[in-house]
Structure formats: structure tokens, C-alpha cells
Amino acid sequence: MKEIYHGYYATRIYLPLSRLSRSWRRFFRHLRGKPGPFLQNIRLPGISWKECTRQRAIKIWEKKEENGNVRISELAILSALAADCINGSNLFEIGTFNGRTTINLALNSPAQCRIFTLDLPPDLETPSSTAKSERPICKKALPGSRYEKYRMICPAAVKKIQQLFGNSAAFDYSPYKGSCSLVFVDGSHAYDYVVSDSRAAMDLVCKDGIIIWHDYGIWEEVTRALEALEMQKGWGLRNISGTSLVYWRKV
Numbered sequence: 001m002k003e004i005y006h007g008y009y010a011t012r013i014y015l016p017l018s019r020l021s022r023s024w025r026r027f028f029r030h031l032r033g034k035p036g037p038f039l040q041n042i043r044l045p046g047i048s049w050k051e052c053t054r055q056r057a058i059k060i061w062e063k064k065e066e067n068g069n070v071r072i073s074e075l076a077i078l079s080a081l082a083a084d085c086i087n088g089s090n091l092f093e094i095g096t097f098n099g100r101t102t103i104n105l106a107l108n109s110p111a112q113c114r115i116f117t118l119d120l121p122p123d124l125e126t127p128s129s130t131a132k133s134e135r136p137i138c139k140k141a142l143p144g145s146r147y148e149k150y151r152m153i154c155p156a157a158v159k160k161i162q163q164l165f166g167n168s169a170a171f172d173y174s175p176y177k178g179s180c181s182l183v184f185v186d187g188s189h190a191y192d193y194v195v196s197d198s199r200a201a202m203d204l205v206c207k208d209g210i211i212i213w214h215d216y217g218i219w220e221e222v223t224r225a226l227e228a229l230e231m232q233k234g235w236g237l238r239n240i241s242g243t244s245l246v247y248w249r250k251v
């Protein structure tokens, strides 16, 4: 029951307020002529979350956000998109971190779906191209601690998850090619990684499948990379209003 309440709060209260707050902050920074870090002006057209999913009663587990996690409104949208996935299809997350989104994808998606989530191996040196500000996020103990908690309470959901280790730019995605109804790109925030992770996501997604990127308008290199890809490829990327999520559906 509380999961539904959290979903309602995330989409009906938190999301409209954060949309307003971001527009104001962008407007005042624009007036002062100071773009500032962690909030850029954005050029991708917007789309409402209600146009992206059929779900309205959305459930969220692990409400508490830690530095490195998505916002609660973004978690609700990802959960709704997971619930829309075709039963038996795969979901792929690039960037597990503590697994808060991963467990929500597992609990919300149909029973026969599998969740693949990729992160750097814990014993690997953080790649030198990783931005200084995201190094603390890469230096976590073991990816997925928040989904591991559910192994006893909800074994069926955790069994759907497969943790993968590797550098996203060098990873062999071929076994998952064309099989994913949802791909979530949330790994490195460095420009070249965003470009190569986006190309990988395009290979992973199946017909009618969705790709979501995180941190658009927040991390300067993510913003620049996605706008450059849109300029070059004309994919039709959309920013989900009031969030830093970018949405694309393969038709």
C-alpha cells in the first residue's frame, strides 16, 4: 500500500513542484547570465510522463534517495515503464550503483522479464576518463547492495536480476542485442561514454522498446552529448518534463 502512496507522491506532488523549481532556477540563471554547474539550459523538446506510459497507479520501493540515485519522480517513471514491458523481454541498466533502480525494475516488470545491470568491477581502477565529481559514486563497495536486501523478502524479484561487470565502452552486448524492451543509460557522465553507451542502447532495444537516459540538463557532458547525437542522427529524443530523463521509443 505504501508503495502506491510513494508513487502517487512522486508523480502528482514531487514532479510538478520540481518542474516549477527547475524552470525558475534556469530562468534566473539565464537572467544573471550565469549557467552554473548542475543545471544547464536545455534544447531537446519536452514530453509529459503521461505520454510515455499507460501506468497511473505506480509502485515504488526504496523511496530514500542517496547521492548518485535518480530522483523519486524519475524512479516512478522508470517503474511505470518497467510495468509496461513485454513479459519475457529483457531490461538493461548501464550503471547499477547501489541497485535502487534495479530492484524497482525487477519488482514492477512482468514476472518472466530479466533485468541485466552493468557496472564497473569493484576491484577495477576507475577509468581515467571518469569525471572527478563522479569518482565517489564509482567507488562504492559492491554494486547492488539495495537489491541484495530483497533476496529474503522477495526472492522471485531478485532472481530476475543478473549483475554484469565490465566497462560499458568495451562490454560485449551481443547476447542481449535486440532483446530489451527497456534500456536505462546511467553509467559514466563523460561525453565519449555517453555517446558509446547510447550507441550500445540503440543496439539493445527491441521494436517498440524504450531507451531512457538520466542526468540530461544536470551533467554538462551528458547534456552536450545527447544534444549532439540528436543534431547528427535526428533520433527524436525528448526530455520528460520536470525530470532529467530523456525518452526515445523505437518504432
Ligand SMILES: C[S@@+](CC[C@H](N)C(=O)[O-])C[C@H]1O[C@@H](n2cnc3c(N)ncnc32)[C@H](O)[C@@H]1O
Binding pocket: 068, 069, 070, 093, 094, 095, 096, 097, 098, 099, 100, 101, 102, 118, 119, 120, 127, 130, 137, 138, 139, 143, 166, 167, 168, 169, 186, 187, 188, 189, 193
Ligand atoms: C549515477 S550511478 C547509477 C545510478 C543508478 N542507475 C540508480 O538509478 O540508482 C553511475 C554508475 O555507473 C557506474 N559507471 C561509471 N562508469 C562506468 C563504466 N565505464 N562502465 C560501467 N559502469 C560505469 C558507476 O560505478 C556508478 O555505479
